[in-house]
Amino acid sequence: MTPATQLAVSLATGLADEKKSAAVTDWAARLGWLVGLALFVALVYWLMREGWKWRGTLQSDLPGLPEVPDDLGAGKLTLSGRYHGSTTAGQWLDRIVAHGLGSRSRAELTLTDAGLAVERPGATDFFIPAGALRGARLDKGIAGKVLTEGGLLVVTWAHGEKLIDSGFRSDHAAEHTTWVDTLNQMTNHTEGAR
Secondary structure, eight states: OOHHHHHHHHHHHHHHHHTSOOOOOOHHHHHHHHHHHHHHHHHHHHHHHHHHHHHHHHTTTSOOOOOOOSOOOSEEEEEEEEEEEEEETTOTTOBOOGGGTTOOEEEEEEEESSEEEEEOTTSOOEEEEGGGEEEEEEESEETTEEOSTTOEEEEEEEETTEEEEEEEEESSTTHHHHHHHHHHHHHHHHHHHO
16 A cells, blocks of 8 residues: 555544544433423423413302203304304403313304304303303404414303403304304394393
């Protein structure tokens, strides 16, 4: 082997050796960081859960939700979609969590002359009597859920001493306008009868 060839081989093996990563020598420090990170994540999760429970305690003055009656009567409209939550009316970030109103879920809505039935698999069903309905509108957001303009059907209703906005999104967003018109006609008719 010529001296030039030997030099090239030694440079190539030297470069190859340099590309290897350094061996981990302090496993205890790495494990300590991982355990610390896991404890921090667990603490943040626990604090979020306690905050959710505290919010429910603060809203304990809200009466229980009316149950869906066995005989609703003939349905005017039905909607299949998602329930995104409820807030204090006019305050789209003040989420209501009492009585399961803070749980997002699938929802089947049925509007009749008696009121609005909200059936939620895996969550508490509830019923909004026709006399408690205050109106409906299209909006873009409610308590942690923001959509395009008009992508959310918001129903305003009275429960106890509180006005509540509940947000729904249909699987077929074109239905929202019909729901808003029908609910607003129904509430105008109900308010005129009082």
